[in-house]
Amino acid sequence: MQLKQIPDPVGGDVSVGAHGRGLNFPEEPPRPGKAIELADGVLWMRLPVAGRLQHVNIYALDDGDEWTLIDCGQQDAASMEALQALLSGPLRRKPVRNLVLTHHHADHAGGTASLVVQGARPWASRAAWLHLRMLSLETPGTMLPTRTAFNRWLGMSSEEAAALAAAVKNLTLLAPTPPPGYRRLEEGQALTMGRRSWRVRLGDGHAPEHASFWSEDGSLVIIGDQALPSISASLGVDVHEPHRDTVGDWLSASSRLGALADERRLVLPGHERPYRGLSFRLRQIADKHNAVLARLRSSLEIGPCTAMQTLKQALGDELLQEDSSAAAEVMAHLLHLEKRGEAVSQLGKDGALHFARAS
Template identity: 45%
Template sequence: MADGVSGIRYPFDAPPAQGEAVTIAPGVLWMRLPLPMALDHVNIYALDDGDSWTVIDTGFASNSTRKIWQKLLGGPMAGKPVRRVVVTHHHPDHVGLAGWFMDNGATLSMPRTGWLMARMLTLDVQETAPAETLAFYKRAGMDPDELARRSSDRPFNFVDCVTPLPLGYDRLIDGGSIQIGGRTWDIRMGDGHAPEHATFWSRDDNLVIGGDQLLPSISANLGVYPTEPEADPVGDWLASCERLAPYATDDQLVLGGHKLPFTGLPLRIKQMIENHHSALSRLLEHLSEPRAAGECFAPLFKRSIGPAEYGLALVEAIAHVNHLYHTGQVTRHMRDDGAWVFQAK
């Protein structure tokens, strides 16, 4: 199946049903787990290591997700244990059940930064929003009603949907390689969506495991958070796309963290670069008048932003104004209400 606009091709018309698997290459199973959000699923993959499985990413830690895993383990994966979990990056929908698999005898392989982030965040439980976090949102120009809600509600905690991680793991290193499913994979790190995001490129056939770094029809969220308020994930993302582009070929089957597996990776990387440059150009025009990040949704997003998407939209807006600021295209000053406002030079 082809996307008539972009030329990106989708060899599989539909995803696997819940609790079932699709064989997408010899010894490679594609499965899908639900998420309780607008992006309502995450893709997971199991690769046959002969006497056991390696699982790529795990889904949220929840009772319902564990039940689906038990169905998968007793169905399409029956007869062999999961001996290794490979996690592409530290976000909860990818690392959520890694600790659960380790408790059941698996080892864990992931990038060092991702492991440190996940372990730190599972240990950092907050019953109320810290003053530093609320100040960050105020400086971003968060909607006052949303800021008031976050001031009173218990904040999201990583441990709400991620099982604790044991002390030990195996580090994935940029430029290294790993043996999975009878193949040798080159490890190449991306950045921007998550620090040190692992992607895997098979030397033996045309498979690429892209996680959220290489997605076919949606843009990975590039967000700035209170932990690093001056970060420039947009710059990191663009640099990663340029760095990965030389390894892309038209015949590679890309197994992403969401949506359908696809081919046409060179074009897709070009699109991802151009999409952000276009968004930055629209934003720069929008900033002919001084505006806070929370007042910059219109030029960045092609849809209305509701309450469910507001948080991700805000951190992405901060990322884009930060990029313009760090590249010297806008100035910044603090408004009387305590929000940073940006204006084109």
């Protein structure tokens, strides 16, 4: 196990450019199968995930004769093999007795069923747990018509909509059905993990009731995907709740969490590296979303558009599988403008939602 001391808050590597001036990155990532001790009894580890992100961070908190694990990766061969290597390596001295989930997405919670079988007690917000169980019961075949209609609603052609709906992976492989029982995380709840006192704060936007954990001593915050250091977690609407105002939810949650943020805290994110500068980062992400809203207002001045038309204006006509997520993100911002009274929408005969500037 690699052991490193936390540098003084004013020291470390202050990154600029892609990471933005004002963020401080005091640690390098752990190697596969290894852990870095970020603070007394707080271990940082990584598991592989498919796609652009390549990894997810998990954290183990030392509870004396057992571990509390924050998130657990997805249920595929590479991730589960890496998790077992950690269980038999840095964590081999003690069992994992508590599994605490930041949110329900498969790259963070897919391994839940496997760890529960091994004796872990699952903790999650109610929305996270219900979403995890709901998604684990889906199969691509049963959802194919719904996903195709959702893609048409975003403004894709019939061919694009059907092809991208068929490309969705079987979620039952990434997140097998967890048991019905769990322990609920609630806003303001006090927890003891890793021989520290923590306060639960629930975010939103990227995932409903996204849990973050704030140490009462002011030194740490486990933020999950609510505020990543150099990428903005997706706020795209999804097929299960397509009209949800994810952008408004995130902006509201960001305001609440920003009031609690202290730049001295070491922020433990779900991806990339731990950092300091949470207040700055929350403002930076909010500025990014407000800039997107401003560009969309300008687009609506030109004339009515769908989410997909707006996206293709920026990316061109070549459609990739990832563009369905990008279109869903554009849709989320258009819906936020509509909620604010700055846009109106109408469902067209083509099955797409068309937006225009509010008169």
